[in-house]
Amino acid sequence: MSADEKRIRDFAYQIWESEGKPHGQEERHWEMARKLAEAEALSPNKKDVSKTVKPKLPKVDGPGDAKPAASKAASKSAAKPASPPTPKTAPAKKPKSPGKPAGT
Secondary structure, eight states, rough: HHHHHHHHHHHHHHHHHHHHHHSOOOHHHHHHHHHHHHHHSHHHSSOOOOTTOOOOOOHHHHTTTTTOOOOHHHHHHSSSOOOOOOOOOOOOOOOOOOOTTOOO
């Protein structure tokens, strides 16, 4: 098995795992993996990342249904439970001075 075939096999396996290990999607996974390997081979920075970095793969619900990317702020807010609101009280007011008597 050549290095290219091994890389495609690794990509296909990662795609299969990322989709929840569905049955009957082998051809689609292999095609996606082949395209990823081709793009990787054609990239200007050809350092071997196969042993250090896994490719970013889209999360999908089912065949062909990619989830939209969520913002970091949304994911942070979803991870923390909402804390109860703190009661707001008005600042204490100074008592009014008696002032000058009326009519003088």
